[in-house]
Each structure stands twice: as structure tokens, then as C-alpha cells.
Amino acid sequence: MKITELLTKETITTELLSTAKEDVIEELVAVLDEAGKLEDKVSFKKAIQDREAQSTTGIGEGIAIPHAKTVAVKAPAIAFGKSIAGVDYESLDGAPSHLFFMIAATEGANQTHLEALSRLSSMLMDSDVRKALLDASTKEEILEIIDTHDKDEEEEESTDNGAPTKQGQVLAVTACPTGIAHTYMAADALKGKAKDLGVDIKVETNGSGGAKNILTQEEIQNAPAIIVAADTKVEMDRFKGKHVIEVPVADGIRRPQELIEKALKQDAPIYKGTSGSLEGEETTQKEAQKKQRGGFYKHLMNGVSNMLPFVVGGGILIAISFLWGINSADPNSEEYNKFAEIVNSIGGANAFFLMVPVLAGFIAMSIADRPGFAPGMVGGLMAANGNAGFLGGLIAGFLAGYLVVLIKYLSRKLPEVLEGIKPVLIYPLLGIFFTGIIMYFLIEPLSAINTGVQNWLDGLGTGNLVLLGLILGGMMSIDMGGPINKAAFTFGIAMIEAGNYGPHAAIMAGGMVPPLGLALATTFFKNKFTDSERKAGIASYFMGFSFITEGAIPFAAADPMRVIPSVVTGSAVAGALTMVFNIGLPAPHGGIFVFPVVNGNPFLYLLAILIGAIVTAVMVGLLKKPIK
Numbered sequence: 194m195k196i197t198e199l200l201t202k203e204t205i206t207t208e209l210l211s212t213a214k215e216d217v218i219e220e221l222v223a224v225l226d227e228a229g230k231l232e233d234k235v236s237f238k239k240a241i242q243d244r245e246a247q248s249t250t251g252i253g254e255g256i257a258i259p260h261a262k263t264v265a266v267k268a269p270a271i272a273f274g275k276s277i278a279g280v281d282y283e284s285l286d287g288a289p290s291h292l293f294f295m296i297a298a299t300e301g302a303n304q305t306h307l308e309a310l311s312r313l314s315s316m317l318m319d320s321d322v323r324k325a326l327l328d329a330s331t332k333e334e335i336l337e338i339i340d341t342h343d344k345d346e347e348e349e350e351s352t353d354n355g356a357p358t359k360q361g362q363v364l365a366v367t368a369c370p371t372g373i374a375h376t377y378m379a380a381d382a383l384k385g386k387a388k389d390l391g392v393d394i395k396v397e398t399n400g401s402g403g404a405k406n407i408l409t410q411e412e413i414q415n416a417p418a419i420i421v422a423a424d425t426k427v428e429m430d431r432f433k434g435k436h437v438i439e440v441p442v443a444d445g446i447r448r449p450q451e452l453i454e455k456a457l458k459q460d461a462p463i464y465k466g467t468s469g470s471l472e473g474e475e476t477t478q479k480e481a482q483k484k485q486r487g488g489f490y491k492h493l494m495n496g497v498s499n500m501l502p503f504v505v506g507g508g509i510l511i512a513i514s515f516l517w518g519i520n521s522a523d524p525n526s527e528e529y530n531k532f533a534e535i536v537n538s539i540g541g542a543n544a545f546f547l548m549v550p551v552l553a554g555f556i557a558m559s560i561a562d563r564p565g566f567a568p569g570m571v572g573g574l575m576a577a578n579g580n581a582g583f584l585g586g587l588i589a590g591f592l593a594g595y596l597v598v599l600i601k602y603l604s605r606k607l608p609e610v611l612e613g614i615k616p617v618l619i620y621p622l623l624g625i626f627f628t629g630i631i632m633y634f635l636i637e638p639l640s641a642i643n644t645g646v647q648n649w650l651d652g653l654g655t656g657n658l659v660l661l662g663l664i665l666g667g668m669m670s671i672d673m674g675g676p677i678n679k680a681a682f683t684f685g686i687a688m689i690e691a692g693n694y695g696p697h698a699a700i701m702a703g704g705m706v707p708p709l710g711l712a713l714a715t716t717f718f719k720n721k722f723t724d725s726e727r728k729a730g731i732a733s734y735f736m737g738f739s740f741i742t743e744g745a746i747p748f749a750a751a752d753p754m755r756v757i758p759s760v761v762t763g764s765a766v767a768g769a770l771t772m773v774f775n776i777g778l779p780a781p782h783g784g785i786f787v788f789p790v791v792n793g794n795p796f797l798y799l800l801a802i803l804i805g806a807i808v809t810a811v812m813v814g815l816l817k818k819p820i821k
Contacts, residue, residue, distance in 0.1 A: 196313050196343045197336050200271040200294075203228040205332045209274040209293065214251075214282050217274065218242065218259055221295040224272045230297055236265035237297065246498055248369075248424060251284030252378060252446055255327070256317050260296035270297045271313065273335060275327070281735055286447070287747045289732060292317075292326055314377040316342050318385065363392055363456045364408050364416040368399035368423035369442045376400045379422045379445025386449035392457065399427060418456035420445070429464065437464040496556035496590055497683055503547045504686055509780045510540025515790060548686075549577040549586035553593065560594025561601070564616055568593035568624035572632045579636035580644070583687035588639065593628040600624060658695065658772040665696055666703030666768015666805070670760040673707060673742045673749065694777030694792055699768035701740060701778055701787075702802050706767045707760040708744030709737030709802065710809025718814035726751070737806070740784035752817065759812035767805025774801060 204224055211217040218241055226234040240261035244250065251257040257280075272295040279289025294313065316322055316339070325338045365383050369375035380396040387394035397406045410431065413419065418436035421427055422445030429437075438452055438461040445452065455461060514521055514537035518528030522537035550573035557569025572593045576585025600623050604615060611619075668681035682704075685697035715722050715730025722730065729747060736744030749756045777792030788795045 195340065196271070196316075197340050199269055200273055200313075200336065200339060201228070202332045202336070204230070204270055204272040205335055206272075206274045207330065207332060207335070209276040209280070211276070212278070212280060214280065217257075217276075217280055217282065217293055218245075218295075221259070221272045221274055221293060224274070225270055225295065225297055228270065228272075230268050230270040231265060232267045233265040237261060237263060240265060241295070246501065248375075248441070248443060249283045250375070251282035251290050252375065252443075253284050253286035253288065254320070255279070255288065255291040255323060256294075257282045257284065257290040257292070258294045258296060258314065258317070258375075260298070262298040262300060264300045266297045266299045269299055271295065272297070275329075277327075281732060281739075281741075283741060287729065287732070287736075287744055292323060312343060312377075313339075314375075315381045318378055318381045361393075361415050361417050362412060363387065363394045363418065363420070363453060364412060365394060365396040365420040365445070365452075366399065366408070366423060366427050367396060367442055367445050368425050368427055375424070375442045375446065379442050379449075382446045382449040383420065383422070383453065387453055390450065390453060392453055394453070399423070399425070418459050418461055420452050420456055422452070432464045435464055436461040492556050492559040492591070492594065493587070493683075495559035496552040496554075496587075497686075499555040500548055500552040503544050503551055504689075507540040507544030507546075507548070509787070509790070510536050511545060511779055513790060514540065515779065515792075546577060549583060549589075550574040552583070552586045553590035556587070556590025557594035557597065560591070561597035564601070564620035564624060565594045565597040567621045568597055568628040571625050572628040575629065575632045575636060576639065579640055581636050581639035582691055583683075584642060585632075585636065585639040588635065589628065589632055592631060593624060596627050596631075597624045600627075659769045661696065662699035662772035663765045663769040665699045666706075666771075667761045667765035669700055669703035669742060669768075670707050670745075670764040671757070673746055673760075678704070678742065689779060694779045695772060695775075698771045698776040698778035698791070698793075698798065701784075702767040702771050702776075702798070702805065703764035704742040705737050705740050705784065705802050706764040706805040706809055707737070707742055707749075708733040709806035710760060710763045711745050711748045711756070711813065712737060713806055713810035714813040714817075717810060718817070720819045721814060721817040723820055738785045755816040756813060759809045759816060762812060763805040763807075763809030765805075766808050767801050770801035770804060771798060774798065776801070 206220070206224055209217060209220055211220045218238065222231075222234060222238045222241065225231050225237070231237050240263040241259050244261050245259065250259045272293075274293045274295075276291055276293070279291050280293075282290035282293075284290055294317070296313075319342065322338065322342050326335060329335045329338060365380070367376050367379040367383070369379075376398050377400065380398050383396055384394060395406060395408065395412060397404060397408050408419075408431070413431060413435060416435065418438060419432050420438045420440070421429070421432075422440050422442045424442045436456070436459045438455055440448075440452065514533040517530040517533040518526070520526035521528045521530045521533035522541075523529060524534070550570050553573025553576065554566050554570035557565035557572075559565075569590050572589030573586045576582070576589050579585065581588075597620055600620060601615075604619055607615070607619075665681050665684070668677050671677045681700050685700040688694070688696040712730045712733035715727045715733070719727060726748065733744045745756070745760055749760070774797040775793050776798045778787065778790075778798075779792060780787040780790050788798065791798050
């Protein structure tokens with residue numbers, strides 16, 4: 194099937210009107226809907242947003258490929274839109290996106306459709322194609338460019354660059370949750386870079402249509418190392434005893450040379466097998482523990498990412514109800530307002546209440562697949578009802594997940610005739626029962642701990658609160674979106690759930706400072722930055738005010754020794770000042786959009802953020818050397 198059978202004149206818009214990510218998604222969904230490609234416009238948009246919540250589909254190089262595979266699609270299709278000015282799409286390289294391809298795949302998409310979609314993803318890795326599409330002015334030109342470069346060929350088994358390298362053939366596996374776009378882009382990036390380096394490579398793609406280019410046991414045995422660039426589960430036991438580099442699929446797109454060079458040097462731990470741990474001959478106990486934490490972090494983030502829509506939607510609705518007064522939802526208060534009560538009920542008693550059960554359910558599902566979901570949800574609900582809070586939800590999720598893993602293991606030798614009833618009867622029945630029994634006895638001590646932490650925070654003096662704000666603010670900038678940043682963010686959400694809004698105000702302020710501080714630095718210390726960095730600085734203003742901390746990553750990557758200390762200091766100052774100014778933030782998000790619902794003086798909150806940004810800008814300006 195040709196790509197142009199999926200991308201037609203009816204699904205192309207030569208100039209997008211949208212200037213923001215959410216608006217681009219809305220506009221392209223509307224294009225597909227008007228072309229008659231969707232069964233349910235609302236459900237399809239939600240599927241696109243769910244995919245974005247897992248990781249951005251803004252892959253860099255000015256390209257964004259939002260995509261979803263769902264029953265809400267009537268017929269497989271591709272929508273194309275172009276923005277000459279560019280849109281901040283939270284791309285991996287922090288740059289604006291200009292070319293947008295929205296892929297709509299049916300739940301039962303056939304192989305020919307999937308192959309065409311994967312070829313489109315691969316095609317966009319070609320800079321000549323991107324430039325031609327950007328320069329095209331009519332729908333006919335766009336279709337001609339795509340058709341010219343659309344070659345329906347069998348996937349190559351490997352990138353053969355002549356004689357094999359002395360180290361042997363490097364192997365790689367790429368996989369993303371949807372298996373449509375990122376999987377193939379990462380594969381093409383690795384193969385392209387291997388060709389440039391003269392390295393023999395073979396890449397297995399785990400796409401929607403199943404695994405392609407499957408690595409053989411002989412190839413695995415002879416390979417110096419295996420690169421696994423994946424955001425979803427990959428069969429790993431076959432790599433036991435080999436050096437394995439595990440990274441997100443985005444790194445396969447962005448860092449192919451670094452990954453290949455590490456593979457050739459065997460600069461990676463050895464995979465030990467079903468335990469999932471990695472350990473080389475010279476790997477220390479500390480490194481092994483670090484890898485173990487990586488698994489914990491992955492499960493935790495799976496729960497947090499799926500919980501966020503409930504937190505953001507419910508939390509902001511609660512915050513909106515406060516516009517009529519802090520007690521406006523209480524019928525016995527003089528501030529009572531019926532609409533405020535309704536909004537507070539939707540956000541608090543319903544959406545926000547689901548936060549802990551959803552967190553626990555998806556943590557358990559990350560550990561034990563689908564059989565872990567129901568026990569995790571039940572354990573999380575017991576934690577929520579028992580006032581065990583966020584901590585109770587975490588424990589319930591991990592408890593349920595590993596209990597189901599144990600149940601699966603113990604039931605592995607049951608007669609084959611019972612295989613069909615395991616997922617529908619044995620796993621949910623035993624999983625819910627044992628999770629519920631254990632949580633029943635854990636609720637009371639966990640509730641006491643939850644109450645104790647809250648009482649401790651309420652009893653902190655001003656000096657201690659300032660120190661807490663300083664630490665939380667600084668944590669947001671140490672790795673800008675990484676584990677430390679997410680740990681602070683998760684703590685802030687837990688405090689909102691417990692009714693303490695001060696910590697989250699410090700966290701959100703700390704997250705806004707890095708891009709704002711670097712934007713100011715590029716404005717007032719122009720001789721310290723390249724022309725491209727100064728242009729990126731303009732976009733950083735918007736990213737900072739929108740609470741996109743990752744906007745500072747390109748600057749930090751280019752000069753980490755000077756930029757990271759500067760942004761951490763500025764963020765810490767902003768976090769401490771929010772505590773000094775007695776600011777609280779009931780909304781679980783940052784940016785100027787939540788300023789109207791700030792508890793305390795919103796102008797002092799803005800002042801704290803600006804002071805932190807100025808501290809960062811001045812430090813960067815003093816530390817960086819002028820560009821020659």
C-alpha cells in the first residue's frame with residue numbers, strides 16, 4: 194500500500210492556524226473527522242492525548258507525529274499540517290515543530306496499513322524530504338514529494354557496510370508503546386549513523402505489526418553488545434550474559450552515535466536474566482542497586498503518568514472552587530456558593546478521589562501486566578478510604594503487582610485445561626483477596642504515618658519551611674524532568690492530596706525558573722551565546738511561563754558545568770521565597786495559567802519566580818565565557 198492512499202488531499206492542511214500543542218492536536222483531529230476517517234472524534238483525541246502523556250511525539254528536527262491505534266478510527270488515515278512559524282510541541286530537542294503528521298490507525302489495522310505508516314516514519318528521517326515538505330505550497334506538491342520517496346521495499350536484514358567491524362555486528366531492538374512511529378525512526382537513526390561510522394548493525398523493530406528483523410541466537414551470541422531502545426516491554430531473557438544498553442526509544446532517535454560507540458566499547462553491564470538485573474564483571478554493588486532502582490522508578494512513573502489526568506483535572510477544579518472563597522463549597526459557611534460546591538464535588542470527591550486507586554492500579558499493571566490492575570485498584574481504593582493517602586497507594590500498587598507475579602509463578606504448572614481461566618478467575622480472585630487482606634491490616638499504621646507527616650509539616654517553623662522550599666525548588670532543576678525532578682513533583686502532589694499546598698508552590702516555582710533564567714541570560718548576555726542559542730532563548734520565555742522545565746535542557750547539555758549550578762541555585766531561591774511569602778498552590782501544575790488560584794498573593798509568587806530567574810541569568814552570564 195502506498196502512503197498516499199492514507200494521506201489524501203482531504204486530510205492535508207497547508208497552513209495550520211494553531212499556535213499551541215493542544216490546538217494543533219484539536220485542528221488535525223478535526224481534519225480527520227471532516228474527512229470521515231473517525232468513528233468517535235472525542236475518543237480518538239483522548240487516545241492521542243494518552244499517547245502524548247507517555248512521551249512526546251515531537252521527535253525533533255521540526256517534526257511531530259501524534260498517533261494512536263484505537264477503535265475510534267473508522268478507516269486508517271494520515272493527516273498532515275504545516276506551520277511555517279513553528280509550534281512549541283515539547284519536542285525532544287526543545288525546538289519548535291513545523292511539520293505535523295497525525296496517524297490514525299484502526300485497532301485491527303492490517304499489515305499493509307502498518308507497513309505504510311512505518312515507511313512514513315522512516316521517510317521523515319531524511320532531511321531532504323523535510324525541507325521539500327516545508328517548501329511545498331500546495332497539497333499536490335506535498336503528495337508528489339511523499340509519493341516520490343515512498344519505496345515499498347522489504348526491510349533490510351542489516352546495515353551492511355562492507356567488512357564487519359573487528360568487534361562484530363552490533364545488535365539493537367527498538368519499540369514504542371504504539372509501535373507505529375518512534376519504533377521505526379529509532380531504527381532508521383541507528384542504521385543511518387552506523388552507516389556513517391562504517392559499523393555493521395542489525396535492528397529488530399517491535400512494531401504494531403509484530404517483530405521484524407528478529408535477532409537470531411547466533412547473532413546475539415556473536416554481538417559485542419545489544420542496544421535496547423524501548424518504552425515498552427521487550428523479550429530480554431535471550432540477552433542473558435550479554436552487554437545490554439537499555440534506554441528510552443527517544444534516545445535511539447537522538448543519540449544513535451553515542452549508543453553505537455558504547456556498544457562497540459562494551460560500555461554496558463551484563464544482563465543476568467529473568468531477574469532483570471544487570472551486572473558486569475567489574476560492576477559494583479552500588480551500580481547493581483542503581484539498576485534495580487531504575488525498575489522501581491519505571492513502575493512508579495507508569496502509575497504517576499496515568500494518575501496525572503485525574504490530578505490535574507480534579508485539582509484545578511478544586512482550585513477554581515476556591516475563587517468564591519476557601520469555604521465556598523461548605524453549605525454552612527457564609528462564603529457558600531452552589532456552583533462552587535458542584536465544581537468542588539466533581540474535582541475533589543470524584544476525580545481527585547480516584548488519584549490513589551489509579552496510581553496503585555497502574556503501578557501494579559506495570560509490574561504484573563493486566564492481571565495486576567484489578568488488585569492494584571482495589572488496594573488503592575482501600576488506601577484512599579482508609580486515609581492512608583499517597584503512601585498507601587504506592588504500597589498497595591507494589592504489593593498487588595508483586596503478589597500477582599508470585600501467583601502467576603505458583604500457578605505455572607496447573608493443568609493446561611485451566612490456562613484459559615487463569616486471567617479471568619485465578620489471578621483476579623487471588624490477587625484481590627491477598628492484596629485486600631494485607632492492606633486491611635496495613636491501613637491503620639499507614640494512616641497514622643500519613644497524619645504524622647502532615648502534622649510535622651504543619652508544625653514546621655518559618656526557617657524549616659524555607660529550607661524545605663529551597664530543597665524542593667532545587668530538586669526540580671538538577672535533572673530537569675528526570676528522576677529527581679519527578680520525585681519532587683510526586684511529593685508535591687502527595688502534599689496537595691493531604692491538604693498542604695505550600696510545598697507544591699515551591700516545586701512549581703522551581704520548575705519555571707530554568708527556562709526563564711536562561712531566556713533572560715540570552716537576552717542580556719548575548720555575547721555568551723551562539724545565534725541559535727539566542728533564538729532558542731526566545732522560545733524559552735514561553736516554555737518557562739508554561740512550566741516546561743525541559744526547555745533548559747539544550748543549554749544544560751551544551752555547557753553543564755556552568756548552566757546546571759546556575760539553574761539549581763535560581764530554582765532553590767525561588768522555592769525558598771515562596772515559603773517566605775507563604776504561598777500555596779492547590780492546582781497540581783505550574784505556569785501562569787494557575788496564578789489566579791494561588792493561595793496567598795499571586796504577585797509575590799510571580800516575584801519569587803522572577804527573582805529565581807534573575808539569579809540564574811546573572812550566574813550564567815558571569816560563569817559563561819564570551820563566544821569568539
